[in-house]
Amino acid sequence: MSRENGLASPDGCWNKRPTSAAANSPIPVLAATATAEDVPIILRGLGTVTAFNTVAVKSRVGGNITRINFTEGQEVKAGDLLIEIDPRPFQAALDQAKATLARDQANLKNAQADLARYAQLLQKNFAPEQQYATQQATVAEDEATIQNDQAAIDAAKLNVEYASIRSPIDGIVGIKQVDVGNLVQVNSQTLVVITQIKPIYVIFSFPEADIPRIRSAMAERKLAVQAYDATDQKQVSQGVQPRRQSGRPGNGNGQAESRILQLR
DSSP states (O other), rough: OOSSEEEOOSSSSSEEEHHHHHHTTOOOOOOOOOOOOOOOOOOOOOOOEEOOOEEEEOOSOOEEEEEOOOTTEEEEEEEEEEEOOOOHHHHHHHHHHHHHHHHHHHHHHHHHHHHHHHHHHHHTTTTTTTHHHHHHHHHHHHHHHHHHHHHHHHHHHHHHTEEEEOSSSSSEEOOOOOOOEEEOOOOOOOEEEEEEOOOOOOEEEGGGGGHHHHHHHHHSOOOEEEEEESSSSEEEEEEEEEEEEEEETTTEEEEEEEESSOOO
């Protein structure tokens, strides 16, 4: 019996040498047309999510809270009713201002009628010129009073509107700071905080050496920005080019800010 050519391993096993047919088998070669293409340059940085807008809602009028129309964590739209303050004092002030305007309008109408009569008497020399001038001043004074009354009505209407506190932006409602029955003062305490997260900002840092390249690329085109979760495995959103970037010489890093449409 003859033994095939091979090598003995340290454990005493006999390793067979590759046959000449296997050693001489051709290696496949694939051909492709060479082309010139842009290769994306990806810069990675640790980002911080920042709210697009944050509003601390306060009351413009004082009074007792009669109703709260939101739940904590609720998504609201701009103009949605959040809190109602007892409007009765402000409605009474509005009604009083309207009554004052009606009274002064009657006085103005009477003064204008007297002025017309004095004008006819003055043409016939039956009334002194001084009396006519005095009546003219009375009419002007009543007209100014009417304007003042109208301004008082407008202010009273604003107070009635301010008694209904509405959301100034789209966003998420935070923890309520007041309850029904609480007495609030004008611009004295935060009632609730609304945070806008659609869109949202992501601020991220780069080495200072990359800032010139980012600025140069921003001048030529829009840059794509992708946001990943904490594990750096799942893409949670994408956004537009950095909105602004800054760097201080010598600090070793720079910051860029991107607007993300939505984080899911």
